[in-house]
Amino acid sequence: MTTTITLNGEEHELAGPTSALELVAGIVGKQLSSDGTPSDGTRLGIAVAVDGEVLRRGRWAEFALDEGHTVDVVTAVQGG
Amino acid sequence: MSWTIDGAAMNSRLVMGTGGAGSLSILAEALQASGTELTTVAMRRFDAESRDSVFALLQDLGIRVLPNTAGCYTARDAILTAQLAREALETNWVKLEVIADEDTLLPDPIELFRAAEELVLDGFTVFAYTNDDPALAKRLEDAGVAAVMPAGAPIGSGLGILNPHNIETIVARAQVPIILDAGVGTASDAALAMELGCTAVLLASAVTRAHDANSMARAMALAVEAGHIAAGAGRIPKRPLALASSSFAGMVESL
Numbered sequence: 442m443t444t445t446i447t448l449n450g451e452e453h454e455l456a457g458p459t460s461a462l463e464l465v466a467g468i469v470g471k472q473l474s475s476d477g478t479p480s481d482g483t484r485l486g487i488a489v490a491v492d493g494e495v496l497r498r499g500r501w502a503e504f505a506l507d508e509g510h511t512v513d514v515v516t517a518v519q520g521g
Numbered sequence: 522m523s524w525t526i527d528g529a530a531m532n533s534r535l536v537m538g539t540g541g542a543g544s545l546s547i548l549a550e551a552l553q554a555s556g557t558e559l560t561t562v563a564m565r566r567f568d569a570e571s572r573d574s575v576f577a578l579l580q581d582l583g584i585r586v587l588p589n590t591a592g593c594y595t596a597r598d599a600i601l602t603a604q605l606a607r608e609a610l611e612t613n614w615v616k617l618e619v620i621a622d623e624d625t626l627l628p629d630p631i632e633l634f635r636a637a638e639e640l641v642l643d644g645f646t647v648f649a650y651t652n653d654d655p656a657l658a659k660r661l662e663d664a665g666v667a668a669v670m671p672a673g674a675p676i677g678s679g680l681g682i683l684n685p686h687n688i689e690t691i692v693a694r695a696q697v698p699i700i701l702d703a704g705v706g707t708a709s710d711a712a713l714a715m716e717l718g719c720t721a722v723l724l725a726s727a728v729t730r731a732h733d734a735n736s737m738a739r740a741m742a743l744a745v746e747a748g749h750i751a752a753g754a755g756r757i758p759k760r761p762l763a764l765a766s767s768s769f770a771g772m773v774e775s776l
Contacts, residue, residue, distance in 0.1 A: 449566040449567065450566065468567060468569060469567065469569075470569070483577075484576070484580065484611070485609075486574060486576040486577070486609050486610060487567060487609050488564075488604075488605040488606070488607075488608035488609035489608075490601065490605060493601060494601075495601070495604045495605055495608055497608060498608060513566060513605075514566065514567045515564050515565060515566055515567060515605050515609060516564070516565070516567045516574070516576065516609060517562040517563070517564060517574070517575055517576040517586070517588065517606075517609065517610060518562065518563050518564070518565045518571075518575060519539040519540050519541075519542060519545075519548065519562065519563070519575050520538065520539060520540045520561065520562060520563025520565075520589060520591050521538040521539065521540055521561030521562065521563055521587075521589040521591050521616060521618070521725060
């Protein structure tokens with residue numbers, strides 16, 4: 442059974458049960474430890490909001506994405 | 522010569538923005554030429570297409586990152602953006618921008634003040650981008666922001682400092698650092714900001730959109746330093762008529 446979420450403003454289908462950690466790792470193409478930090482020791486520079494609330498990095502692994510969730514994955518870009 | 526904010530001492534009084542640069546390599550060179558130690562970034566949705574990371578660049582250059590809330594029109598959006606920046610970049614410093622409309626990009630004073638109050642309560646070190654309004658500047662300081670950043674002129678306009686008297690008034694009444702933000706077009710604008718007593722100057726477009734970004738970055742660094750020294754040295758009073766610098770005593774007179 443697939444789950445449909447809104448990811449960065451667009452519909453996104455998840456093939457099976459997916460944690461926020463798995464989603465982020467897939468998007469950024471990096472392996473992440475269970476605390477949400479990259480396994481290669483670099484700083485990820487990514488934050489996640491679910492339904493307009495920040496989901497702290499330490500909770501990504503335990504947070505299961507559900508049908509209808511609105512997820513934003515943000516990072517720093519040039520500006521200001 | 523250094524200044525301090527939230528316990529952090531900084532030697533450079535030039536805070537840079539990263540917007541407007543054609544590429545990250547151009548930006549990197551300009552940032553180095555500017556000597557800046559603090560530089561802003563915006564927060565946006567992750568795009569897998571853009572591999573270049575401005576956050577990684579700033580880490581490589583050893584420049585402290587100052588996330589902003591650029592593009593936010595409401596206190597609510599600005600607060601969420603600040604919280605996301607804190608999480609992503611591991612800093613509680615934020616340049617708070619809440620704009621009123623896209624033509625002027627001027628701050629919305631009411632939403633700005635609401636956001637500033639909440640972010641201060643939430644433990645943020647708030648750099649508040651504001652209008653050149655001495656009353657609002659004072660209210661923001663009373664609300665607990667760490668620095669007030671009045672606009673010299675609209676963002677990206679290059680019009681310089683439209684109301685130097687207001688900037689001077691804001692500086693004279695402030696206990697927190699005043700950082701002139703927005704409107705700087707060329708080096709003399711940055712020097713004037715410092716002469717008016719500002720602690721630092723924040724600029725981006727004036728450098729990143731200059732024909733020669735590196736040279737303009739260097740010019741800005743010198744201008745900020747010169748203006749700061751001049752402010753401390755004390756300018757002579759303006760007079761309506763000349764005051765001779767050479768003595769008239771011993772003049773040779775023609776017969």
